[in-house]
Amino acid sequence: MVQPTRQPENLGITAVAFIAVAALNAFGSGRALAADAAPTARCAAGRRWRQLFAIERITTLQLAKSHPPSLMGVAFLHRDMYRWYLSRMETKLAQHSWQMATMMARMAPSIRGWDPPEGFTECMLLDLARHLAQTGQLQHAREVLQIAVEEVPTSAAAMLGLGALYERTGYPAEALEELKKLIKAHPENYEGRLRLAVNRERLGADGAAEELFRGLLTPSSPRWIRTVAYQELGRLLVDQGRVGEADLLLREAMAEIPENQRLIILLAHALDQGQKPREATAEIEQLGALGAQQTTSPRYRYSMWPDIDADRVRSTLIAAEDEGVAALREALQ
Numbered sequence: 001m002v003q004p005t006r007q008p009e010n011l012g013i014t015a016v017a018f019i020a021v022a023a024l025n026a027f028g029s030g031r032a033l034a035a036d037a038a039p040t041a042r043c044a045a046g047r048r049w050r051q052l053f054a055i056e057r058i059t060t061l062q063l064a065k066s067h068p069p070s071l072m073g074v075a076f077l078h079r080d081m082y083r084w085y086l087s088r089m090e091t092k093l094a095q096h097s098w099q100m101a102t103m104m105a106r107m108a109p110s111i112r113g114w115d116p117p118e119g120f121t122e123c124m125l126l127d128l129a130r131h132l133a134q135t136g137q138l139q140h141a142r143e144v145l146q147i148a149v150e151e152v153p154t155s156a157a158a159m160l161g162l163g164a165l166y167e168r169t170g171y172p173a174e175a176l177e178e179l180k181k182l183i184k185a186h187p188e189n190y191e192g193r194l195r196l197a198v199n200r201e202r203l204g205a206d207g208a209a210e211e212l213f214r215g216l217l218t219p220s221s222p223r224w225i226r227t228v229a230y231q232e233l234g235r236l237l238v239d240q241g242r243v244g245e246a247d248l249l250l251r252e253a254m255a256e257i258p259e260n261q262r263l264i265i266l267l268a269h270a271l272d273q274g275q276k277p278r279e280a281t282a283e284i285e286q287l288g289a290l291g292a293q294q295t296t297s298p299r300y301r302y303s304m305w306p307d308i309d310a311d312r313v314r315s316t317l318i319a320a321e322d323e324g325v326a327a328l329r330e331a332l333q
Helices: 015-027 031-037 039-066 070-087 091-110 119-135 139-151 157-169 172-185 190-202 204-215 225-240 243-256 260-273 275-284 298-303 310-331
Strands: none
Touching: 015 172, 015 243, 031 310, 039 091, 070 091, 070 310, 091 119, 091 157, 119 139, 119 172, 139 157, 157 172, 157 190, 190 204, 190 225, 190 243, 190 310, 204 225, 225 243, 225 260, 225 298, 243 260
């Protein structure tokens, strides 16, 4: 029998969870069915799964109407079950779980006579998107973030996450539009401004990108943001043949951030393009003294999951989970 990620007495597991368990017991794993059953049997199994999922949704909706806070408990159950199912290659159930958790998050503000904890919908959707992205489900993570932007249009974290995922999955034009909305609503968002500059350059708007990069080279910008902005602007200047300007800019950057190897390499490249091979060689020789670059470099950080207010998401969900599980336990007594 499939067991939940936490023991029922601790989680306050619902009848909804028992439906999922019964599905596995009655019909076997979806993976085994796909491998062993005849086409007719597979179709029948598919219908059974859909029927079961429909029953679960109806049961959950009824529960939410009679005991609104219990909806949060169901959402947390499915959020946790998503990774559990995925680790066992139960992709159908894993997809069902993140979709159920998403549905619960969207429903919460619309239930009459109940105000969910502040930030629950936004934070649950952001957390789901993070789980999906970290397990390689980038398209599904993007879907959840699109829902988050629709449900909470003021969410800087959702807009930043969506823009970054568009960028990472090869949609720079879509990334640009999302990041423009972010900066219009939250002009102080430094990471959004950096990503907007990068995507403007990718789409050929070098002048606009340069202006944005230069605007980030101020003490108020986080150090890692300034580092990447120096790198991107230096490379842009070299590519445009403005090697003298690139030389000055990169020396300024190295005086401020002397430990960053990429800046040294870019300066050497600028010097080489400016027909100064000896000076370029001298810069490259400095790399040996710096040792290996740390894996948490600014460039590495830029390539990973963006800053979507993880501390606030975590604290909001911890409080909501306690309330939701308690309500769920009371509803099932």
